[in-house]
Amino acid sequence: MxxxxxxxxxxxxxxxxxxxxxxxxxxxxxxxxxxxxxxxxxxxxxxxxxxxxxxxxxxxxxxxxxxxxxxxxxxxxxxxxxxxxxxxxxxxxxxxxxxxxxxxxxxxxxxxxxxxxxxxxxxxxxxxxxxxxxxxxxxxxxxxxxNFDELLRVIDSLQLTDSHKVATPADWKDGDDVVILPSLQDPAELAARFPKGYTAVRPYLRTTPQPNR
The missing domain is CATH 3.40.30.10 (Glutaredoxin)
Incomplete structure (x- = not known):
């Protein structure tokens, strides 16, 4: 099988x-x-x-x-x-x-x-x-x-990350900050995609407000 x-x-x-x-x-x-x-x-x-x-x-x-x-x-x-x-x-x-x-x-x-x-x-x-x-x-x-809250959370994450170059961190729920994909490095694209800005905790760990909010 x-x-x-x-x-x-x-x-x-x-x-x-x-x-x-x-x-x-x-x-x-x-x-x-x-x-x-x-x-x-x-x-x-x-x-x-x-x-x-x-x-x-x-x-x-x-x-x-x-x-x-x-x-x-x-x-x-x-x-x-x-x-x-x-x-x-x-x-x-x-x-x-x-x-x-x-x-x-x-x-x-x-x-x-x-x-x-x-x-x-x-x-x-x-x-x-x-x-x-x-x-x-x-x-x-x-x-x-x-846990049906988790089922909805997974759907929210999948739909969000399909439409934006982000991933959802541990314990994320709709409305929380997200992380920017490490593959996205171009400053102009970062500014266009995330006009609210972002925080670079590490070069590979950058948090930003949820972009569809």
Whole structure:
């Protein structure tokens, strides 16, 4: 089985979902996508995660991101579970949950780790850009729920660094100072790109206010 790496094209697939058949690349269109897997339906941590995703629908939409979940249970179980999620998390799940009962997508994305579980998928997250390129991944065990502030932070960083010659430092969050790429040395370009100026802590470590603020 080939392990997906950063920079790889996210595999295309057609699979059933809670909102009908999904042809992944066509469904994604020109949006960013967060694809995230769940060990099973009717599990406590997954219920909170899907509820949190629904509650953050406005934040995802503001960033041009489509969330899509995956579980190895069939559509009828997904529909029943969505009722529980909506009731217990006080929200409305309006994004698709892939019904990967044949484990086709799980195999494509290497979501079953036999040393953790031979049947349940791990908690993986794939951040996929509009060109269908995998830009970042996170993987957690079944027992550890995801931090959705971190998911949004990663998206913010990817989108910011795509449009400006900067990187985001440790613990950065939207609005904080960023660092200028060491490859950018031309004084005229520095002045044009960073009119607010910058602080050279070291020649390779230059901080500047976030340029899209």
């Amino acid at each position: 080939t392990t997906l790496r950063l920079g790889d094209t996210a595999p295309d697939f057609t699979q059933q979902s809670s909102l009908g058949p999904i042809s992944f690349h066509a469904w994604a269109d020109d949006a960013w996508v967060v694809l995230f897997s769940h060990p099973a339906d009717f599990t406590p941590v997954c219920t909170t995660e899907l509820g949190r995703t629904a509650a953050l629908s406005g934040e995802f939409a503001r960033r041009g991101v489509k969330p899509i979940a995956i579980s190895v249970d069939p559509v009828d179980k997904h529909q029943q579970w969505i009722g529980d999620i909506n009731a217990t998390q006080n929200t409305t799940v309006d994004f698709p949950i892939l019904a990967d009962a044949d484990r086709k997508v799980s195999a494509l994305y290497d979501l079953i780790h036999p040393n953790a579980s031979a049947t349940a998928t791990v908690r993986s997250v794939f951040f996929i850009d509009p060109k269908k390129t995998i830009r970042a991944t996170l993987t957690y065990p079944a027992s550890t729920g995801r």
